[in-house]
Structure formats: structure tokens, C-alpha cells
Amino acid sequence: NSKVIQTPRYLVKGQGQKAKMRCIPEKGHPVVFWYQQNKNNEFKFLINFQNQEVLQQIDMTEKRFSAECPSNSPCSLEIQSSEAGDSALYLCASSPGQENTLYFGAGTRLSVL
């Protein structure tokens, strides 16, 4: 039902390494959200974009992550220096905007060893 594409499905990194994941939103959806879901199923909002502009982000994202949604390219989320606590499922969702109905990709499961 969702046409949001996330790559890679799985990502394994060592502590201190960069970890980069990508998301292609559903065509025509200008709003993109990134969430982190931990092993306890808890969702943490990371950042969202409207077209190429950041709408909101949390402090952690601002300091340790870099994210962008360039025009005509996939959105990306990159952890600059991975920590063990970053191991989680990273979910990207896009939304048509007028209503923030979220359509999720399949996620990138990050393991930081």
C-alpha cells in the first residue's frame, strides 16, 4: 500500500562509523518524516521536511545527524558517528501535506556493533 522506498533494509556499522540511509517519498508528497523505533517499539521523532526545508528537528538530530531532502534526489539521514544506542529501526514516512497522513517505508534496521 505504501510507495515509500527506503534503502538499505539492513545496515551494520562499528561504533564511530558513519551510517547513511535513504528514502524516496511517495510521488507528490512534499512532507517527509524520519522516526527512530527502538527495540521496545517506542517511536522517537527525529526530523521532518517540507520539500527541501527542515520543518522541525530534535536536539539529538541537530547535533549528531545530518539529514536532507534535495530536489530530484532521495532524502537521506546520516549519523555522523554511530553509537551503540543508535541501533534501531529507522522509519521514513511521507505525507501529502494537507492532512499529515503518514505512509511509511519498510525501514532501515541499523545495528551498531
Next chain:
Amino acid sequence: GDQVEQSPSALSLHEGTSSALRCNFTTTTRSVQWFRQNSRGSLINLFYLASGTKENGRLKSAFDSKELYSTLHIRDAQLEDSGTYFCAAENNNNRIFFGDGTQLVVKP
């Protein structure tokens, strides 16, 4: 989550029975969504509600923005309904907060 209290955390149903999940919100909520997540992590959007009720097959959801709660009713549960159900509430600042999920197991 802090903004959304979801219950129950786990639920076991026999095929053919019915039950309801509930989310209470601690702050003004402009809309609610319900999702089902499978074992591989894929999330399917079941409902988006800004008010009132919606029905889709054996699923029905209601949202009361004044009383700050939403429900998801599952009628005539089937094996394929198994999964983890999440509600998500959007506040007036366009932030969307998720509940901690209900793990539903439907047994033959």
C-alpha cells in the same frame, strides 16, 4: 509515549471474536492515525481521523477530540490481524506522537 497512552499493551483473541484498543491523549490533538506493524517492521496506515468515526471492513475507529481519546475496534478477528497496532496523535504544532503499541495475537 508521554503524549499518548495506549492500552492494552498486549491482547490475545480467538478467531471470530472482537475487541477494542484505546488511546488517551494528554494534550490537544487535531488528528489521530492508526497503524498496524508486521513482524518485519512494515507499517500500514489503517485510519486517519480528524473527528468522528471511520469504518473499513472489520475495523472501525473513532476519535473524540474533546474527551481526548480514540478507539480502534476489531470485529470478527482473523489470523492475519495479528501484529502490533499503534495510534499516533498530531498536536497543534504538527508534531505526531506515537503510542507504545498493542501487540495483538489472534489464535485459531
